[in-house]
Amino acid sequence: MTTTFQCTRCGECCRIPGQIHLTETDIARMAAFLKLTEQDFIQRHTDLARDRRDLVIKGDPASPCQFLRGNDCVIYPVRPEQCAAYPAKWNNPGWENICKRDVGGG
Numbered sequence: 001m002t003t004t005f006q007c008t009r010c011g012e013c014c015r016i017p018g019q020i021h022l023t024e025t026d027i028a029r030m031a032a033f034l035k036l037t038e039q040d041f042i043q044r045h046t047d048l049a050r051d052r053r054d055l056v057i058k059g060d061p062a063s064p065c066q067f068l069r070g071n072d073c074v075i076y077p078v079r080p081e082q083c084a085a086y087p088a089k090w091n092n093p094g095w096e097n098i099c100k101r102d103v104g105g106g
Protein backbone atom coordinates (compact mmCIF):
# COMPACT_ATOMS: atom_id res chain seq x y z
CA MET A 1 0.00 0.00 0.00
CA THR A 2 1.31 3.45 -0.88
CA THR A 3 -0.01 6.18 1.34
CA THR A 4 0.83 9.85 1.14
CA PHE A 5 -0.33 11.75 4.16
CA GLN A 6 0.76 14.05 6.94
CA CYS A 7 0.52 12.77 10.50
CA THR A 8 -1.40 15.34 12.54
CA ARG A 9 -0.19 13.87 15.84
CA CYS A 10 -3.74 13.15 16.91
CA GLY A 11 -2.55 10.33 19.17
CA GLU A 12 -5.24 7.88 18.13
CA CYS A 13 -2.80 5.17 17.01
CA CYS A 14 -1.08 5.45 20.39
CA ARG A 15 -4.21 4.11 22.08
CA ILE A 16 -4.48 0.93 20.04
CA PRO A 17 -4.31 -1.90 22.58
CA GLY A 18 -1.07 -3.85 22.36
CA GLN A 19 2.64 -3.45 22.87
CA ILE A 20 5.13 -1.15 21.18
CA HIS A 21 8.17 -3.23 20.27
CA LEU A 22 11.58 -1.58 20.24
CA THR A 23 14.54 -2.17 17.97
CA GLU A 24 18.11 -1.58 19.14
CA THR A 25 18.12 1.59 17.04
CA ASP A 26 14.91 2.78 18.70
CA ILE A 27 16.46 2.30 22.13
CA ALA A 28 19.65 4.16 21.22
CA ARG A 29 17.74 7.09 19.71
CA MET A 30 15.19 7.35 22.51
CA ALA A 31 17.82 7.11 25.24
CA ALA A 32 19.90 9.85 23.62
CA PHE A 33 16.82 12.07 23.23
CA LEU A 34 15.98 11.65 26.91
CA LYS A 35 19.64 12.11 27.90
CA LEU A 36 19.77 8.69 29.52
CA THR A 37 22.20 5.85 29.15
CA GLU A 38 20.70 2.95 27.24
CA GLN A 39 20.82 0.88 30.42
CA ASP A 40 18.91 3.52 32.38
CA PHE A 41 16.40 3.90 29.56
CA ILE A 42 15.80 0.15 29.49
CA GLN A 43 15.33 -0.01 33.25
CA ARG A 44 12.98 2.97 33.45
CA HIS A 45 10.95 2.76 30.30
CA THR A 46 10.81 -0.81 28.98
CA ASP A 47 9.42 -4.22 29.80
CA LEU A 48 10.09 -7.61 28.29
CA ALA A 49 7.59 -8.30 25.52
CA ARG A 50 4.88 -10.83 26.20
CA ASP A 51 6.51 -13.17 23.66
CA ARG A 52 9.85 -12.50 25.43
CA ARG A 53 11.55 -11.84 22.11
CA ASP A 54 12.35 -8.18 22.61
CA LEU A 55 11.66 -5.11 24.71
CA VAL A 56 8.53 -3.00 24.62
CA ILE A 57 7.61 0.39 26.00
CA LYS A 58 6.43 0.07 29.57
CA GLY A 59 2.66 0.39 29.67
CA ASP A 60 -0.55 -1.34 30.54
CA PRO A 61 -3.68 -2.37 28.64
CA ALA A 62 -5.52 0.81 29.57
CA SER A 63 -2.61 3.02 28.57
CA PRO A 64 -0.29 1.22 26.17
CA CYS A 65 2.37 3.94 26.05
CA GLN A 66 3.81 6.04 28.84
CA PHE A 67 5.11 8.62 26.34
CA LEU A 68 1.61 9.79 25.39
CA ARG A 69 0.62 12.94 27.27
CA GLY A 70 -2.92 13.90 26.39
CA ASN A 71 -2.84 13.50 22.63
CA ASP A 72 0.86 14.25 22.26
CA CYS A 73 3.87 12.00 21.94
CA VAL A 74 6.63 13.58 24.02
CA ILE A 75 9.32 11.70 22.09
CA TYR A 76 7.80 12.19 18.63
CA PRO A 77 11.10 13.05 16.83
CA VAL A 78 12.51 9.68 17.91
CA ARG A 79 9.33 7.62 18.11
CA PRO A 80 9.88 3.91 17.54
CA GLU A 81 9.89 2.40 14.07
CA GLN A 82 6.62 0.62 14.86
CA CYS A 83 4.95 3.98 15.52
CA ALA A 84 6.44 5.70 12.48
CA ALA A 85 5.28 2.83 10.27
CA TYR A 86 1.57 3.36 11.08
CA PRO A 87 -0.58 3.32 9.01
CA ALA A 88 1.47 2.99 5.80
CA LYS A 89 3.30 -0.24 6.68
CA TRP A 90 0.90 -1.78 9.17
CA ASN A 91 -2.57 -0.90 10.33
CA ASN A 92 -5.66 -2.31 11.92
CA PRO A 93 -9.23 -2.87 10.77
CA GLY A 94 -11.00 0.46 10.40
CA TRP A 95 -7.77 2.45 10.51
CA GLU A 96 -9.10 4.91 7.96
CA ASN A 97 -11.62 6.10 10.54
CA ILE A 98 -9.13 6.06 13.44
CA CYS A 99 -6.18 7.91 11.94
CA LYS A 100 -6.83 11.66 11.77
CA ARG A 101 -4.18 12.16 9.11
CA ASP A 102 -4.06 15.07 6.70
CA VAL A 103 -4.32 13.65 3.20
CA GLY A 104 -3.83 17.04 1.64
CA GLY A 105 -7.31 17.25 0.26
CA GLY A 106 -6.82 14.05 -1.70
Ligand code: SF4
Nearest residue numbers: 014065067068073083
Ligand atom coordinates in the same frame (compact mmCIF):
# COMPACT_ATOMS: atom_id res chain seq x y z
S1 SF4 B 1 6.05 6.34 21.40
FE1 SF4 B 1 4.89 8.13 20.84
S2 SF4 B 1 4.00 7.65 18.84
FE2 SF4 B 1 4.59 5.71 19.79
S3 SF4 B 1 2.77 4.97 20.90
FE3 SF4 B 1 4.03 6.15 22.33
S4 SF4 B 1 3.17 8.20 22.31
FE4 SF4 B 1 2.48 7.14 20.44
Ligand code: SF4
Nearest residue numbers: 007008010011013099
Ligand atom coordinates in the same frame (compact mmCIF):
# COMPACT_ATOMS: atom_id res chain seq x y z
S1 SF4 C 1 -3.51 8.05 14.14
FE1 SF4 C 1 -2.55 8.79 12.24
S2 SF4 C 1 -2.52 11.05 12.35
FE2 SF4 C 1 -2.92 10.22 14.41
S3 SF4 C 1 -0.90 10.15 15.39
FE3 SF4 C 1 -1.30 8.11 14.48
S4 SF4 C 1 -0.40 8.22 12.41
FE4 SF4 C 1 -0.57 10.32 13.17
